[in-house]
Amino acid sequence: MSEKLSTLLLEWYAREGRELPWRVKGGAHPDPYVILVSELMLQQTTVKTVIPYFYRFMERFPTIQTLSEAALDDVYQYWQGLGYYSRARSLHATAKMIVQSFGGVFPRSRQEVLKLKGIGSYTASSFLALAFNLPETVVDGNVIRIICRMYHLTKPVDEIRGLIEEKATALTDIARPADYASAIMDLGAMVCTPKNPKCLVCPWQKYCLSAGKDDVERIPVRHKPEKKEKYGRVYLIFNAAGEVFIRRRTEKGLLSGLYEFPWSEGDAPPAGAKEAGVEVSHVFTHFKLVLRLYILKAETYLADGRFVNPEELSIFPMSTLMKKVWVAGKECRLLKNKLHSDAGLVK
């Protein structure tokens, strides 16, 4: 049956599959660099959001060579607004590694691809399938949903992950893994959607054990909802004496009463704030907070805080998140330069 299912899917893909700027239908993409960039951009980001960024990025960095020679700040410029800046850093580091350690030739073995920055198991499979047509099975949220519905698997995903991977592997068309990977992604994005799956137009409807069932939208079953991610900016603000600004958090709720470096979720950075190229994240009970670090020089700042000698910071109770901010800040190049210039306040 697996051969028949994959054939049905590939026929549907040839007719209905999306045209995407990083995609060719009918086999692997001729340029693995295109796949690398798109895969990194697509991590945790929708296709619709990625498309304009992808075009701009490829215009500025058309080859792995140009990306490897670019300054990281330049790469950030073209990533600005896409979020998850660690991906931009990883992509830049990977480009350098491929040029410097692999002579500009992309590795083709899973073992080597996994050594590249920002490439985990899922991205490695996807990259190898799409860039080299290697028989890898891609198992992401879309595929998990389709497989669980196809076989009406109603146990929590965490408990049956092995079974899901086994079934996903059995369905993969090993003669056309690149097209198959793209096709199953499109099926999940366009037909077997989380809400209102379009079973009537699904190429697998005839064989699907969930088609037409009342519980189809409740599959796959997950133990608990995935944590939401929130994003913001945090500021290390120094005066001319090298003191750093902190304030006590008075708002009720999250981290109230603790001292913190100023941060906010939505506001634009104040004039003169410099991005340090560092993100700090922390997982709270119901969400994950990712803060991008900025450095600023100022003699006064908000009225509800004070400048303190960095050596005295340990006196003020701070959340783990803020401690991470300080540690990350101390490690980043921009702050090191700042501290050096302030002669010995922090070593």
Ligand code: SF4
């Ligand atoms: S028939 Fe419906 S539930 Fe089954 S795979 Fe297709 S869209 Fe998903």
